[in-house]
Structure formats: structure tokens, C-alpha cells
Amino acid sequence: xxxxxxxxxxxxxxxxxxxxxxxxxxxxxxxxxxxxxxxxxxxxxxxxxxxxxxxxxxxxxxxxxxxxxxxxxxxxxxxxxxxxxxxxxxxxxxxxxxxxxxxxxxxxxxxxxxxxxxxxxxxxxxxxxxxxxxxxxxxxxxxxxxxxxxxxxxxxxxxxxxxxxxxxxxxxxxxxxxxxxxxxxxxxxxxxxxxxxxxxxxxxxxxxxxxxxxxxxxxxxxxxxxxxxxxxxxxxxxxxxxxxxxxxxxxxxxxxxxxxxxxxxxxxxxxxxxxxxxxxxxxxxxxxxxxxxxxxxxxxxxxxxxxxxxxxxxxxxxxxxxxxxxxxxxxxxxxxxxxxxxxxxxxxxxxxxxxxxxxxxxxxxxxxxxxxxxxxxxxxxxxxxxxxxxxxxxxxxxxxxxxxxxxxxxxxxxxxxxxxxxxxxxxxxxxxxxxxxxxxxxxxxxxxxxxxxxxxxxx
Amino acid sequence: xxxxxxxxxxxxxxxxxxxxxxxxxxxxxxxxxxxxxxxxxxxxxxxxxxxxxxxxxxxxxxxxxxxxxxxxxxxxxxxxxxxxxxxxxxxxxxxxxxxxxxxxxxxxxxxxxxxxxxxxxxxxxxxxxxxxxxxxxxxxxxxxxxxxxxxxxxxxxxxxxxxxxxxxxxxxxxxxxxxxxxxxxxxxxxxxxxx
Numbered sequence: 001x002x003x004x005x006x007x008x009x010x011x012x013x014x015x016x017x018x019x020x021x022x023x024x025x026x027x028x029x030x031x032x033x034x035x036x037x038x039x040x041x042x043x044x045x046x047x048x049x050x051x052x053x054x055x056x057x058x059x060x061x062x063x064x065x066x067x068x069x070x071x072x073x074x075x076x077x078x079x080x081x082x083x084x085x086x087x088x089x090x091x092x093x094x095x096x097x098x099x100x101x102x103x104x105x106x107x108x109x110x111x112x113x114x115x116x117x118x119x120x121x122x123x124x125x126x127x128x129x130x131x132x133x134x135x136x137x138x139x140x141x142x143x144x145x146x147x148x149x150x151x152x153x154x155x156x157x158x159x160x161x162x163x164x165x166x167x168x169x170x171x172x173x174x175x176x177x178x179x180x181x182x183x184x185x186x187x188x189x190x191x192x193x194x195x196x197x198x199x200x201x202x203x204x205x206x207x208x209x210x211x212x213x214x215x216x217x218x219x220x221x222x223x224x225x226x227x228x229x230x231x232x233x234x235x236x237x238x239x240x241x242x243x244x245x246x247x248x249x250x251x252x253x254x255x256x257x258x259x260x261x262x263x264x265x266x267x268x269x270x271x272x273x274x275x276x277x278x279x280x281x282x283x284x285x286x287x288x289x290x291x292x293x294x295x296x297x298x299x300x301x302x303x304x305x306x307x308x309x310x311x312x313x314x315x316x317x318x319x320x321x322x323x324x325x326x327x328x329x330x331x332x333x334x335x336x337x338x339x340x341x342x343x344x345x346x347x348x349x350x351x352x353x354x355x356x357x358x359x360x361x362x363x364x365x366x367x368x369x370x371x372x373x374x375x376x377x378x379x380x381x382x383x384x385x386x387x388x389x390x391x392x393x394x395x396x397x398x399x400x401x402x403x404x405x406x407x408x409x410x411x412x413x414x415x416x417x418x419x420x421x422x423x424x425x426x427x428x429x430x431x432x433x434x435x436x437x438x439x440x441x442x443x444x445x446x447x448x449x450x451x452x453x454x455x456x457x458x459x
Numbered sequence: 460x461x462x463x464x465x466x467x468x469x470x471x472x473x474x475x476x477x478x479x480x481x482x483x484x485x486x487x488x489x490x491x492x493x494x495x496x497x498x499x500x501x502x503x504x505x506x507x508x509x510x511x512x513x514x515x516x517x518x519x520x521x522x523x524x525x526x527x528x529x530x531x532x533x534x535x536x537x538x539x540x541x542x543x544x545x546x547x548x549x550x551x552x553x554x555x556x557x558x559x560x561x562x563x564x565x566x567x568x569x570x571x572x573x574x575x576x577x578x579x580x581x582x583x584x585x586x587x588x589x590x591x592x593x594x595x596x597x598x599x600x601x602x603x604x605x606x607x608x609x610x611x612x613x614x615x616x617x618x619x620x621x622x623x624x625x626x627x628x629x630x631x632x633x634x635x636x637x638x639x640x641x642x643x644x645x646x647x648x649x650x651x652x653x654x
Binding site for chain 2: 023026027038039040043044046047050051053054056057058059060063064073079080081085129130131132135148149150151154155158173175176178179180183186187190191207215216217218220221224225235240242243245246247249250257259260261262263264265266267268269270272281283287288290291293296
């Protein structure tokens with residue numbers, strides 16, 4: 001389904017939309033308060049952008065360097081061209097180690113590859129251990145936000161979900177109690193796990209190590225308890241040097257939630273004695289996105305979610321209406337590169353206000369890329385009849401000033417005179433769920449001419 | 460061709476012309492922080508309890524702060540009397556599940572975000588600071604650097620670590636309706652003792 005259709009489903013519950021909107025704006029506000037206290041914040045963003053751009057322009061070299069160093073550290077490196085190969089590699093590692101119970105910390109890549117259903121089909125238990133991800137896993141839903149996976153659920157829904165699946169007592173949605181119960185439930189899963197899967201926030205070419213950031217400590221609980229640790233990363237997670245973490249760790253959490261840094265920034269390099277560590281490096285369309293000069297900067301993304309929290313469309317339509325692993329503005333420039341037809345409505349789910357680009361910690365020109373995707377999509381995918389026709393008519397009207405003036409007069413008269421039922425009739429998409437303004441008596445052109453005449457008189 | 464070679468050759472073909480790596484000019488960020496004051500402020504923001512030590516008796520302080528702790532372990536020197544467990548008898552990290560309190564030392568702290576750096580060198584087992592109920596970390600005021608940039612300079616200048624972690628406050632989550640709850644999967648509390 002297209003974004004407008006899914007968004008209209010989300011919009012049926014107006015109170016929930018308002019609540020969702022406010023919850024995300026609150027996070028955006030926390031981000032503002034935090035970054036305004038950082039001396040040289042704009043310079044930090046420039047550095048983030050510059051380091052990522054440099055990395056992409058040398059990506060093959062840095063990937064080779066990373067692989068060589070990781071091997072030296074005793075880590076096994078695997079390469080997956082697509083989602084299917086990624087799932088097969090992870091599956092094989094688990095089988096080789098006779099792993100039946102797996103704990104997973106947050107990884108948008110494994111969501112993108114639909115790893116869980118692949119493993120579950122073979123009877124392997126996969127437990128998402130980030131609290132928000134566990135909530136959506138129990139609800140059998142995908143995450144609706146990359147940092148706040150269950151932001152679309154209120155505490156009463158979580159309360160009911162936990163009563164059903166974890167046997168908790170009714171608690172009127174007490175977050176403290178619910179989190180405590182989740183801790184107990186997941187602690188057991190950590191203790192029993194045969195293997196741990198984590199994502200990767202940054203992989204350092206210079207050392208062959210990688211960094212995983214969490215607030216809950218779930219990545220570390222999984223990785224240090226289970227005998228096998230599998231870390232999955234997209235090719236673009238590479239940074240050249242360890243000192244570059246100084247830039248990215250200053251940017252990431254502040255942009256995401258307004259915290260000065262995540263609670264745990266764990267630097268994994270070598271497995272501890274008798275344990276195994278694997279890294280799976282995944283392409284899955286990234287090298288193709290790299291070939292598109294207009295869109296390759298989307299690969300700078302460090303997955304902070306700031307563009308979602310600030311986006312007026314995301315806040316009012318919810319993450320699920322994007323029907324993509326990565327929702328929101330950044331997802332809307334990544335997804336069309338993977339499947340233009342399926343995701344053709346996403347670049348239009350924007351007001352092009354540019355707020356996403358303003359908050360992006362690595363200065364991706366998100367709104368400019370949304371605009372560019374629109375140009376491609378209108379040419380390459382079939383457009384609705386009314387939109388196509390009205391664009392043609394508008395084009396011819398705008399091309400002739402005399403005609404434009406006449407049509408303007410009729411339109412202004414119509415807005416003043418015709419009944420609402422006619423003005424907001426079905427073909428007028430702009431009259432949907434909003435009232436159009438009363439038509440003014442004179443056009444801007446008339447007003448300007450009058451003003452010029454009056455100027456002459458006053459002199 | 461293997462997937463590895465396919466991916467690398469596609470990237471090589473598709474990447475843009477080489478762009479220079481930007482230099483990091485640290486003077487742009489410098490605001491002349493009072494390191495101890497800023498560190499204390501930020502550590503409290505991220506939920507840690509910061510205590511300025513008047514005496515050097517860490518164990519006495521911790522016994523006093525956590526009188527009910529039963530299973531205790533300290534990884535700092537000359538504190539073995541504090542320990543109720545012997546790591547030599549711990550067969551697997553899962554056996555540490557009931558640990559009430561852990562004392563560690565850190566040689567690096569960051570003023571701008573209230574975090575402390577802990578590595579394999581201070582950690583006999585990696586899971587320790589995550590699995591313990593309460594975590595106490597001792598550090599000297601001389602170890603505080605202003606920003607993450609200086610922290611990495613110090614890390615790069617020292618011996619290489621196989622595992623290291625910046626810890627900023629106790630574990631936490633706000634995944635239920637954005638309400639902050641302290642104590643997710645890791646430690647329920649973090650106490651920082653500043654010497």
C-alpha cells in the first residue's frame with residue numbers, strides 16, 4: 001500500500017496522532033537542548049560529513065584494511081552480496097555451533113534482511129533484547145522507528161501485551177514495573193543463549209574493531225555471555241581511524257535522544273579466550289546506491305533517527321505507514337534505490353521543509369534528495385490519472401500569463417462563492433481533510449500594480 | 460567470483476573520485492572547561508552518583524554505601540578482603556548472575572559526557588560491569604579529559620585493548636512511552652568515586 005493510504009489508516013485515531021506527534025517532538029526538543037550546548041557543533045557535523053564522504057570514496061580500500069585487521073584479531077569475516085546470503089551465513093554459523101537459542105540486540109540490517117523468520121523456520125529461537133524491539137516482537141509488528149522501535153505504542157498497550165505474553169499483573173501501564181518484568185524475562189534469555197547477534201554502529205578500518213552503542217546494556221549482556229558473537233554490518237559502517245569515533249560518538253546520541261553519549265559504547269576487537277567472534281559484511285544494494293551521484297550521500301547515515309523526530313509527516317503518519325525497514329525522511333531516500341515501484345510514494349511523503357537536513361548529524365541533503373527522487377519517479381513509474389492531467393493543465397496555464405490571470409480570477413471567485421461541497425469535491429486532493437482559504441478579491445499582481453501607482457502619487 | 464570479490468569490485472567501480480580526509484581542529488571545540496565540575500555535572504545528568512573521596516579507603520566507602528550487598532567483587536588492587544567470590548572458581552560468565560556489587564578502576568574519564576573508560580586490563584571477565592546489580596568505579600580527577608577527541612588520543616597512545624567500553628551512568632531505557640527508567644539489562648546503579 002502507498003504511504004497516503006497507510007497514513008490515512010494511522011490518522012483515523014486523531015488522539016493517538018496528536019500523542020505520537022508530541023512524543024517525537026519532545027525527543028527533537030531534547031536533541032536541540034543538548035546540541036546547543038556543544039561548542040563547534042556545526043564544525044562537528046561538517047567533520048562527520050567529510051569523514052563519511054572520504055570513506056565512501058575509498059570504501060573498497062578501507063573494507064580490505066578492516067578485513068585484514070579483523071582477521072589478525074582472530075575474528076572471522078564473511079561477505080554477503082544480498083539479504084538471502086546474509087541469512088544463510090548467519091544460519092550456517094549458528095548450525096556449526098549447534099546454537100538453538102539466540103539473543104539479538106538492535107540491528108536494522110537484520111530487520112532489512114528479515115533474518116528472524118529465516119532462522120525461526122529452522123526452529124531457532126531468536127529473541128530481540130532491546131526493550132522496544134521486544135515489545136514489537138511480542139506484538140508481531142516491525143519497529144516503527146529506528147531508535148525508538150515501539151514509539152507508536154502507549155504504555156497501556158504494552159501493559160496488555162506483557163500480561164498476555166509475560167504473565168505480568170495489570171499495572172495501569174507503570175513503565176517502572178513493566179521494565180523490571182522485562183529485565184527478569186530477558187535476563188533468563190541472556191543466561192540461556194547459545195549465540196548473540198548484534199549490529200555494528202562503527203567499524204574501524206585501522207584496528208579491525210567495531211563499536212556497538214546501547215543504553216540498556218543488552219548488546220553486551222548477549223555478546224559476553226554467549227559463546228558465539230555474530231556482528232552484522234552494512235559496508236558503509238566503516239570509518240578510517242579510531243580517533244574518528246571522537247567525532248561520531250559526540251554526534252550520535254545527542255542527535256538521537258539528546259543524551260551526551262549512550263550509556264554503553266562498547267569497543268569489540270578480539271574475542272575473549274575460547275570464544276568466537278564473526279563479522280558479516282553486507283552489500284544488499286549499497287554498492288548500487290554508491291553509483292548514484294545524487295543519492296550516494298544517503299550512505300553517510302549513522303542511524304540516529306533525528307530526521308524522523310523532526311519530520312512533520314513522520315510525526316503525523318507513524319513509522320508503519322512507510323512500509324519500509326527504515327521509515328521517515330532517510331528511509332524515503334534509501335528505499336526507492338532498492339525498489340522504485342514499491343516505494344514510489346515515499347519521496348512524496350514530505351513537505352520539503354528541509355528540517356531533516358537541518359538536524360542530520362552528518363549533513364545529508366535529505367530534502368534535496370527527496371526532490372530528486374520525485375523527478376525520477378514521475379518519469380519512470382505510472383502516475384495517478386488526475387495528478388498527471390492536472391500537472392499538464394497547470395503547465396499550460398503557467399506558460400501563458402494572460403491565461404494564468406484569467407484562471408486566477410475564476411479560481412478566486414470560486415473559492416469565495418461556491419459551496420464547500422463543490423470546492424472540496426473528490427478530484428481536489430488539497431481539499432482533503434482541510435478547508436481552503438477564502439479567495440482574496442485581488443491577485444498579487446493587481447495589488448503590486450496598485451502599490452506602484454500609489455507610489456507615483458505620493459512622490 | 461566470490462561475494463567478497465564481487466562486492467569489492469562493484470564498490471571500486473561505483474565509488475566517486477577520491478575525497479580528502481578532513482583534519483580535526485580541536486581548538487574549535489575548546490571552551491576552557493573546569494574538568495572536575497563538568498564531569499560531575501554530566502555524570503549526574505546521565506544518572507551516576509558522584510562522590511568526591513576525602514579518604515582513600517574505597518572499600519570502607521562502598522561497604523558504607525551498600526550495607527546489604529551479599530555477593531561482592533572488587534577488581535582493584537589490595538582489596539581482596541572485600542571479595543566474597545573467587546573468579547578462579549567461576550567456570551562460566553553466567554555464574555556471575557547473582558553478583559550484587561562490583562568495584563572497578565578507570566584510568567580515563569570524559570568531562571563532556573560523564574563517561575568512564577574500562578578495558579580488558581581492568582576486567583578479569585568482560586561481562587562483569589554489565590551483569591552486576593550495582594557498579595562502583597574509582598577514578599582519579601587527573602584522569603579526566605575534556606572531550607572524546609582527547610579520550611581517543613589517550614587510548615591510542617596506550618596499549619591496544621581487546622575490549623573497552625565507555626560507561627555513562629547506569630543502564631536505562633525510555634522505550635515505554637518515553638518514560639525514563641533506570642535499570643534495563645545492565646547495572647541498576649553506577650557510583651563514581653573521585654580521588
